[in-house]
Amino acid sequence: MKSFIFKISAITGVLMLFTLMFIAASCNKDQTCRGTVTVLDTVGAAVASANVKLSAPSVGGDVVYDGTTDGSGTVTFDVKLPAIFDVYATKASFPGLAGVGVIRLDEPGKEAEVKVIIQ
Numbered sequence: 847m848k849s850f851i852f853k854i855s856a857i858t859g860v861l862m863l864f865t866l867m868f869i870a871a872s873c874n875k876d877q878t879c880r881g882t883v884t885v886l887d888t889v890g891a892a893v894a895s896a897n898v899k900l901s902a903p904s905v906g907g908d909v910v911y912d913g914t915t916d917g918s919g920t921v922t923f924d925v926k927l928p929a930i931f932d933v934y935a936t937k938a939s940f941p942g943l944a945g946v947g948v949i950r951l952d953e954p955g956k957e958a959e960v961k962v963i964i965q
Contacts (some may be wrong), residue, residue, distance in 0.1 A: 879925040879951035882959045885915050885935045886945075892919025893964055896937040900949065902929035928952050935962045 885896040898921050900911040909929060913921040925931075930952050935945040945962030 877926075877954040879928055879953070879955065880957045881923045881925060881931065881949045881951050882920055882957075883913075883915075883923070883933055883935065883947075883949065884918075884920045884959065884961045885937075886919060886961060886963050887940075888963060888965050892917075893935075893937055893940075894919060896921075896935050896945075896964065899934045900925075900931040901934070902931045904929070925951050928954055928956065933960055933962055935964060937964060940964050 881900065883898050883900075885893040885898065887893055892915075894915055894917045896915045896919070898913050898915060900923055902909045904927075909927060909931075911923045911925065911931075913923060915921045915935075928951055931949050933945075933947040933949055936943070943964050945964040947960045947962040949958050949960040950956075951958055
């Protein structure tokens with residue numbers, strides 16, 4: 847009788863251990879935020895090869911991400927620390943013009959899009 851109770855206890859313990867491991871593994875979700883910026887000109891056409899900068903103030907200094915738009919005028923940023931970013935877009939062939947905006951990547955795992963117009 848004692849060996850039967852011991853076996854049942856051991857099996858129950860192992861099952862509880864597997865359950866805890868499964869629960870802990872399922873909580874490890876990706877916390878990276880993804881922001882997509884689309885840059886357009888004043889007539890609504892996509893601007894390829896535009897320089898895009900995301901910046902947010904931080905205690906340790908500004909957090910900055912830089913990227914360049916593709917042929918469809920978009921660039922995507924994978925951001926590790928959630929924040930609200932100022933967006934600044936420029937293109938060398940549009941001297942003196944810039945596009946500005948804000949993108950909210952303020953929750954872990956959040957995805958957001960913003961369109962900015964260079965004018």
